[in-house]
Amino acid sequence: MIQIDEEKIDSTIKEKKPRSIALDGPDGLLKKIQSCAHRLSEKYQIPVYVIGDTSWGSCDLNLHAAETLGVDILFNIGHTISMEKFGDKVIMINAFDDIDFSKIANRCAIELKKNFGKISLVTNSQYLPSVQKVKEIFESHGYEVVIGRGKGHLNDAQVFGCEFYPAYDSKNDVEAYIFLGQSVFHSASIAIVTKKPTFMMDPYFSEYSEINEIAQKLEKKAILSVLKAQDAKTIGIIIGLKEGQFAKIKALEIKKMLEEQGKKTLLIAMTEITDERLLSFQDADAFVQVACPRIGTDNHFHKPVLSVPQAMSLIRILKGESQEGFLQIKHWL
Numbered sequence: 001m002i003q004i005d006e007e008k009i010d011s012t013i014k015e016k017k018p019r020s021i022a023l024d025g026p027d028g029l030l031k032k033i034q035s036c037a038h039r040l041s042e043k044y045q046i047p048v049y050v051i052g053d054t055s056w057g058s059c060d061l062n063l064h065a066a067e068t069l070g071v072d073i074l075f076n077i078g079h080t081i082s083m084e085k086f087g088d089k090v091i092m093i094n095a096f097d098d099i100d101f102s103k104i105a106n107r108c109a110i111e112l113k114k115n116f117g118k119i120s121l122v123t124n125s126q127y128l129p130s131v132q133k134v135k136e137i138f139e140s141h142g143y144e145v146v147i148g149r150g151k152g153h154l155n156d157a158q159v160f161g162c163e164f165y166p167a168y169d170s171k172n173d174v175e176a177y178i179f180l181g182q183s184v185f186h187s188a189s190i191a192i193v194t195k196k197p198t199f200m201m202d203p204y205f206s207e208y209s210e211i212n213e214i215a216q217k218l219e220k221k222a223i224l225s226v227l228k229a230q231d232a233k234t235i236g237i238i239i240g241l242k243e244g245q246f247a248k249i250k251a252l253e254i255k256k257m258l259e260e261q262g263k264k265t266l267l268i269a270m271t272e273i274t275d276e277r278l279l280s281f282q283d284a285d286a287f288v289q290v291a292c293p294r295i296g297t298d299n300h301f302h303k304p305v306l307s308v309p310q311a312m313s314l315i316r317i318l319k320g321e322s323q324e325g326f327l328q329i330k331h332w333l
């Protein structure tokens with residue numbers, strides 16, 4: 001079950017005595033966040049706002065909402081990163097899942113032993129506290145277990161959907177990756193980036209599965225979008241307006257490079273990049289978005305929507321260069 005670190009919220013409120021606060025987090029935690037809001041508003045008798053907009057990651061903190069509401073503190077729940085606060089207003093609150101991996105980890109270790117001896121464990125924020133215990137289980141079955149070092153916002157063993165340092169940096173030292181949790185979103189990207197067998201270990205269904213086939217489909221989709229965008233006459237370049245995804249300079253660089261290759265471009269700024277919104281931009285034959293690299297690959301769009309690595313790949317193709325390996329990088333930005 002997910003446990004929110006409510007003690008930290010309480011101690012922060014007692015220390016800073018805010019006049020009002022906001023709570024924010026991923027959709028999967030909204031039910032718990034609502035209960036937490038009820039408890040806090042009763043206990044402290046202050047306005048507690050639950051931000052109902054999406055919060056996909058630590059890149060999507062809804063700071064603008066906090067400013068507009070005029071709250072003193074924004075608690076961002078469930079996006080554990082190596083930093084505890086962001087600026088003056090945002091306090092990061094851990095939310096960990098305490099489910100026991102022992103049963104599935106033992107089974108996975110026994111069954112994979114015939115093919116692998118050296119593995120790495122990776123996960124998203126919610127299962128970070130389970131990594132050490134799962135490591136010991138695999139070691140008890142004779143594996144050598146590598147825990148990749150964190151970097152930037154990432155803790156050891158942690159990956160985001162677009163940032164993979166702990167996995168990437170250990171790829172020459174291990175034979176396979178085991179992802180702790182239920183996220184195809186995260187595990188498939190590890191398979192794409194490392195090109196190694198990658199298994200997703202799901203403690204709720206007590207099963208594990210190899211994720212490389214799904215990863216290949218995602219990668220193929222990403223490559224096809226790039227190839228389709230080659231013929232575009234006009235390319236819309238979208239700057240995401242979410243604070244942690246704002247990359248105007250990168251957008252301007254890509255605009256210049258595309259124009260040098262004969263493309264006409266149109267700069268667009270928006271907060272939520274959806275197929276529905278893009279249908280209004282009929283002049284554009286394809287788009288490059290410099291916000292979240294997963295938007296184009298993990299959602300359906302009628303026209304190609306390229307991330308930064310895909311855009312760089314397109315530029316290489318237009319110059320007559322090879323596009324090989326454009327997704328096998330540490331950070332898809």
Ligand code: SF4
Pocket residue numbers: 056057058059060160161162163245291292293294
């Ligand atoms: S994958 Fe997208 S939502 Fe997740 S951290 Fe990266 S930019 Fe943010």
